[in-house]
Amino acid sequence: MILLDGKLASQAIKNELKEKVLLLKKEGKKAPHLAAILVGNDGASDTYVTSKVKNCEEVGFTSSLYHLPDTVSEHDLVHLIKKLNVNTDIDGILVQLPLPPHIAEEKITSLVDPAKDVDGFNPVNVGNMVLRKSHGSSSFIPATPYGILLLLQHYNIETKGKHAVVIGRSNIVGKPLSILLSRNDDPGNCTVTLCHSHTKNLKEICLQADIIVAALGKPAFLKADMIKQDAVIIDVGINRITDLSKKNGYVLKGDVDFEKVAEKCSYITPVPGGVGPMTIAALLMNTFKASQALQTAVTKK
Numbered sequence: 001m002i003l004l005d006g007k008l009a010s011q012a013i014k015n016e017l018k019e020k021v022l023l024l025k026k027e028g029k030k031a032p033h034l035a036a037i038l039v040g041n042d043g044a045s046d047t048y049v050t051s052k053v054k055n056c057e058e059v060g061f062t063s064s065l066y067h068l069p070d071t072v073s074e075h076d077l078v079h080l081i082k083k084l085n086v087n088t089d090i091d092g093i094l095v096q097l098p099l100p101p102h103i104a105e106e107k108i109t110s111l112v113d114p115a116k117d118v119d120g121f122n123p124v125n126v127g128n129m130v131l132r133k134s135h136g137s138s139s140f141i142p143a144t145p146y147g148i149l150l151l152l153q154h155y156n157i158e159t160k161g162k163h164a165v166v167i168g169r170s171n172i173v174g175k176p177l178s179i180l181l182s183r184n185d186d187p188g189n190c191t192v193t194l195c196h197s198h199t200k201n202l203k204e205i206c207l208q209a210d211i212i213v214a215a216l217g218k219p220a221f222l223k224a225d226m227i228k229q230d231a232v233i234i235d236v237g238i239n240r241i242t243d244l245s246k247k248n249g250y251v252l253k254g255d256v257d258f259e260k261v262a263e264k265c266s267y268i269t270p271v272p273g274g275v276g277p278m279t280i281a282a283l284l285m286n287t288f289k290a291s292q293a294l295q296t297a298v299t300k301k
């Protein structure tokens, strides 16, 4: 079994970005600038946003964090996004999900200027992802699926003609990934089965898979008897399991029964240290791309 080390692969991407930012600065150009919006005090969301901001600093990007109370009105959040959309110093905007129930998530994600939508949740970018071939084009792929593609690429994992089973159909992971893996692209060209909570015979389906992506949010759900020998296993799940022996009171577990599955598969991502760091690397890649396109557009004006 080979570990798909997201820390290692993401560090390689971050090192490249760092070099590119240094070059920009040398040429007197501005560094990419990411604006992150966090609403409320959810511990996990807080950790993710803090890490995204820290990683921006690491590669030399500028970042601005807008931490709003969970009582913020939809109107005020809309106003902030509209302000950031027209601010030429801001290249990328991310709104950390989930949002409190009184705010319509879809309305908010649709409002982010597609050219700054580095999370790739605006319907324009979702449409482009479905229609276009390459992730090198001018729109944005959601960070977690994009990070998974980058990880597959980093480890030269063949996807063409493989049967990929994706468990979970969320708009941010499972659904976009199922589209990306089935596109005529590399990575891509898989035959994809998208499974969800109403799927029957999940075990039988998984047993036919060359690649399994577990993105359902259930700790240790995917067991060794559900995979075929030498399958490739991508574990997206991040589940906080109470562990009072730890300083923060929890440990992170994936959706895969790691120890047992690792004995049978060919490749596997650890949790933590697998898909998580790749998600951040992909977000940084998107932000760099947004910055390049926007700054070119500003220079042309």
Ligand code: NAD
Pocket (backbone or CB within 6 Å): 144, 167, 168, 169, 170, 171, 172, 173, 174, 195, 196, 197, 198, 199, 202, 215, 216, 217, 218, 236, 237, 238, 239, 275, 276, 279
């Ligand atoms: P979600 O929580 O919105 O939805 C879960 C999906 O799993 C649904 O589509 C549901 O139909 C499916 N599902 C639930 N139970 C099932 C079952 N028994 N069999 C088959 N399918 C089942 O999904 P999400 O937001 O994509 O999150 C999934 C997991 O991934 C969570 O643990 C989340 O924390 C994690 N996550 C990690 C990253 C990362 O960067 N590593 C990013 C996003 C989400």
